[in-house]
Amino acid sequence: MDRTLDAERDAILAAMTPVVDGIAATFGPVCEVVLHDYRAPEKSVVAVAGSVTGRTVGGAMSEIGMRVLAGGDEAGDELNYVTRTRGGGLVKSSTMVLRDSTGAVFGALCVNLDIGAVGAAHRLLGALVGADTVPAEVPTTTFGNDIDSVVDALVEAHRSKQRGSWAELDRAERLELFGGLDARGVFAVRGAVEQVAGRLGISRASAYSYLSQARAAHDTPGGSA
Known part of the structure; x- marks a missing residue:
């Protein structure tokens, strides 16, 4: 490097640190602002203000960060998306990528708003006027301060969509599992292949083989992972 x-x-991150505190102070206790340095995915959080997802300095990126990493320098901002924490809290978030002078993505500024109270008020008002206020289904995101918990949650989420244990999956389903994890940026994290192998109960060599095959299928015209 x-x-x-x-x-x-480093200078960009230092300049952004006061912005973290300023945004959180403006929106109050329902707001959390997190500054990430993606050069160290396992401890990407370099500044945080507020407490919505429980992030702490030195904590790992979430699966949203992994998705940004997977996008590489083509990754763009993701604004006003709604997700649910594993504890059930409803959060509206925006992730804005940070680029250096070459255009390379190296970090992100994330703003998380706890909209659970707003949703409760909305449902109450809807009930009073007789409106249908059943919330739309939203994805669950793992916000963890260690990368292992995030990787484990993503593996479990992909496995839950399939019909059984690893031994019961056919080759196409196994490639789909590895391709899906790769698309989510899991394997951009150091040691993730070994962790996924352990989680699935397969050898490290087998995990690397399935990942290689999944990527080859994705890169082949007409192919899919």
Whole structure:
């Protein structure tokens, strides 16, 4: 890594740190702002203000960060998306990527708003006027301070969509599992292949083989992972 470029990225993160506190102070206790340095995915949180998802400095990126990593320098901002924490809380978030002077993505500024109270008020008002206020189904996101819990949650989420244990899956289903995890950015994290192998009860060599095959299928015209 070019030291000048590294210094530039450090300077951008340092300049963004007061912004983290400023945004959180503006929106109050329902707001959490997290600054990420994706050069170290396992401890990407370099600044945090507020407490909506329980993030702490030195904590790992979430699966949203993994998705950004998977997008590489083509990744874009993701604004005003709604997700649910594993504890059931409803959160509206925006993730804005940080780029250096070369255009390379190296971090992100994330804003999380706890909209659970707003949703409760909305349902109450809807009940009073007789409106249908059943909330739409929203995805559950794992916000963890250690990368292992995030990877485990993603593996479990993909496995739950399939028909059984690893031994019961056919080759296409196994490739789909690895392709899905790869698309979510799981394997951008150091040691993730070994962790996924352990989670599935297969050898490290088998995990690398399925990942390679899934990527080859994805890159083949007409193929899919």
